[in-house]
Amino acid sequence: MLMKASEVAALLKKDESAVVKWIKKEKLPATMVRGTYRINRVDLLEWATEHGVTVPSELFAAAENDLKLPTLVEALEAGGVHCGVAGDDKYTVLKNVVSLLKLPPQMDPDYLLQVLLAREAMGTTAVGDGIAIPHARNPILLQNRPQPAITLCFLDHPIDFGALDGQPVRILFLLTSPTVRIHLHLLSRLAYALHDPQFRGTLNACDPPSILEAARRFEKGLRS
Numbered sequence: 001m002l003m004k005a006s007e008v009a010a011l012l013k014k015d016e017s018a019v020v021k022w023i024k025k026e027k028l029p030a031t032m033v034r035g036t037y038r039i040n041r042v043d044l045l046e047w048a049t050e051h052g053v054t055v056p057s058e059l060f061a062a063a064e065n066d067l068k069l070p071t072l073v074e075a076l077e078a079g080g081v082h083c084g085v086a087g088d089d090k091y092t093v094l095k096n097v098v099s100l101l102k103l104p105p106q107m108d109p110d111y112l113l114q115v116l117l118a119r120e121a122m123g124t125t126a127v128g129d130g131i132a133i134p135h136a137r138n139p140i141l142l143q144n145r146p147q148p149a150i151t152l153c154f155l156d157h158p159i160d161f162g163a164l165d166g167q168p169v170r171i172l173f174l175l176t177s178p179t180v181r182i183h184l185h186l187l188s189r190l191a192y193a194l195h196d197p198q199f200r201g202t203l204n205a206c207d208p209p210s211i212l213e214a215a216r217r218f219e220k221g222l223r224s
Contacts, residue, residue, distance in 0.1 A: 002038040011056060040179060069185045070148050072193055073215040079151030083206035086156045094134060097153050097174055126163035135175035148177040148186060154206040171203055193218050
């Protein structure tokens with residue numbers, strides 16, 4: 001969960017100008033979105049502890065809730081499995097994928113699309129064998145939707161993503177998450193699942209029930 005500077009100021013009984021000063025001069029982690037600072041509760045708690053700033057007890061409970069890590073199947077259920085996503089190039093495909101996301105009214109889908117394209121410009125998210133994992137590096141994108149999600153899309157036809165193995169992409173796993181920790185958790189969990197023969201085998205066809213069941217078996221295997 002991300003908070004505005006004004007919300008942090010109210011929580012800590014400070015002036016908003018003091019919070020902005022912390023951001024600018026004391027390295028309180030924050031991200032600027034449409035002219036307003038956003039601060040992750042976990043980052044705030046860690047920073048406050050390091051700098052001797054007293055925080056109310058409810059922030060500890062809220063931060064702990066933020067750190068609950070989702071399973072792969074929970075993220076896939078939240079994002080959904082979509083078949084036959086159209087598009088003749090990377091831009092069109094990503095635009096159509098973004099249109100499938102269950103975004104809150106406050107979130108601009110065009111902004112999310114630009115962030116995804118900027119990430120691709122830094123280096124392809126294709127991981128080989130026709131699969132790509134586009135993702136927004138900045139968790140601010142889910143400030144109003146705390147539930148992390150992996151949206152699985154099977155493309156209508158393969159698209160060139162500049163993969164190192166030269167294969168065009170036919171499957172996209174789009175990650176959206178509220179915190180860096182959850183983002184890294186889901187990214188590593190998905191990478192591990194893609195090496196699981198049973199889960200990987202279900203990706204030969206767009207069959208949502210089979211894919212979700214394979215994800216459940218994968219998670220059960222991790223716990224056993």
